Amino acid sequence: MNKSELIVAFAAPPAPYFIECGKTVYAPGDQHPSRKQLGLFDLIIMESGCLHIGEEDTEWSLTAGQSLLLRPDLYHYSVKPCEEATSFYWIHFQTACEWREVPEDAPAWGLEDHQRTFRAAPYVLHLAKHWDMPYPEETFRLMNRLIAANGERQSSAFWNGGQAFEELLRMMDLRQLEQYASPAVTVAEKAEAYIKNHYGTQLTSRTLSEALHYHYNYITRCMKQVYGMTPGEYLTFYRLEQAKLLLLKTEWPIAEIGRAVGFENIPYFSNSFAARNGVSPRQFRQSYSKQA
Numbered sequence: 001m002n003k004s005e006l007i008v009a010f011a012a013p014p015a016p017y018f019i020e021c022g023k024t025v026y027a028p029g030d031q032h033p034s035r036k037q038l039g040l041f042d043l044i045i046m047e048s049g050c051l052h053i054g055e056e057d058t059e060w061s062l063t064a065g066q067s068l069l070l071r072p073d074l075y076h077y078s079v080k081p082c083e084e085a086t087s088f089y090w091i092h093f094q095t096a097c098e099w100r101e102v103p104e105d106a107p108a109w110g111l112e113d114h115q116r117t118f119r120a121a122p123y124v125l126h127l128a129k130h131w132d133m134p135y136p137e138e139t140f141r142l143m144n145r146l147i148a149a150n151g152e153r154q155s156s157a158f159w160n161g162g163q164a165f166e167e168l169l170r171m172m173d174l175r176q177l178e179q180y181a182s183p184a185v186t187v188a189e190k191a192e193a194y195i196k197n198h199y200g201t202q203l204t205s206r207t208l209s210e211a212l213h214y215h216y217n218y219i220t221r222c223m224k225q226v227y228g229m230t231p232g233e234y235l236t237f238y239r240l241e242q243a244k245l246l247l248l249k250t251e252w253p254i255a256e257i258g259r260a261v262g263f264e265n266i267p268y269f270s271n272s273f274a275a276r277n278g279v280s281p282r283q284f285r286q287s288y289s290k291q292a
Contacts, residue, residue: 006129007174008041008069010099015125016041018165021091021146026051026082034077040092042070045139049086052079062088065136067172069129071101089143093165101129104174126174135171142168187212188226191219195231199238200262205231239263240276247285254281 010016019040026032032053044051044067051062055076062068070076072094104126133139142164149161170176175185194211195203205216208231212219220230227234239261246257258269258281274280279287 005104006101007104007126008071008099008101008129010095010125010127011097012123012125014096015166016093016095016169018146018161019092019094021089021143021150023047023087023089023143023147026086028084029081030086031078031081034075036075037073038070038076039072040094041072042076043091043093044068044070045089045091045133045136045143047087047089047140049082049084049088051082051086051088053077054079060130062130065133067128067131067133067139069127089140089147091143091146091165091168104128124175125169127169127172128174131172133172134177138171139168142171184222184225187214187219187222191223191231192227192234195235195238199235199242200260202262202264203235235262236272237276240273243269243273243281244277244284247281248288257281 026049032051044053044062046062046064046066048064053060053062053068053070053076055070056074059079060068061079145164146161146168149157149164151157152160175189190212191208194208198207208219209216216231223229223231223234229237242261243257246252246260250257252260254270255266258266261269263269263272270280273284277284
């Protein structure tokens with residue numbers, strides 16, 4: 001997949017959730033129905049033949065081993081009937097969280113867009129719009145598992161189908177595949193992991209650069225592209241999120257919590273917390289207290 005390809009990026013949690021799936025076989029002359037405002041993502045996974053399909057102003061001729069992700073809010077249609085026997089799997093899913101369609105090499109939207117929604121930094125799942133799947137046989141196996149779950153009693157189908165769908169998402173997530181992950185994403189994720197493991201220490205630009213073996217300016221560019229934050233901004237963000245958890249789960253004094261998450265200057269900790277959350281650490285704790 002070249003850098004001009006589109007991806008659909010989903011913030012998680014919550015992850016996209018499974019609705020329904022099936023397998024369709026077309027004879028020559030059959031064609032895909034035209035639909036608008038379906039309200040569901042429609043993932044097409046080609047097993048054999050050729051399917052001619054379009055979405056708004058873009059058209060594709062899908063062949064075996066390819067996938068296409070159609071959006072829930074756009075018009076998609078048959079370009080022309082099949083000229084040979086054609087079979088494909090399809091799966092409908094939806095998400096309760098924000099998603100965007102962007103160029104593959106574009107930066108993901110920043111964490112600041114989610115800080116009021118999540119206490120933990122969201123993961124951004126990347127699904128290719130149009131893809132030559134690297135492991136089509138494994139994808140077919142998972143689709144057959146999903147279809148088989150449809151015939152089970154509801155209590156089994158819910159868990160078995162959901163598990164198979166999660167495996168499918170993981171396998172199709174471009175960020176999980178080294179050959180598709182950009183260098184910027186790789187460096188940013190390494191930096192994020194290091195910050196999470198050392199946020200309670202006096203982490204500096206030098207220690208981060210030495211640990212990752214990259215110049216700090218390059219690490220900064222990568223994190224800004226992927227997370228919308230510099231390493232320093234992400235460090236503050238993560239420290240304050242951990243402080244929230246300690247305020248809720250412990251009775252530690254405010255100063256002790258500030259020091260535990262890496263702030264040496266406690267007034268600065270309180271001011272930073274209030275600037276991000278709109279209330280002081282003490283007010284935040286009291287808002288969840290029975291006595292509040």
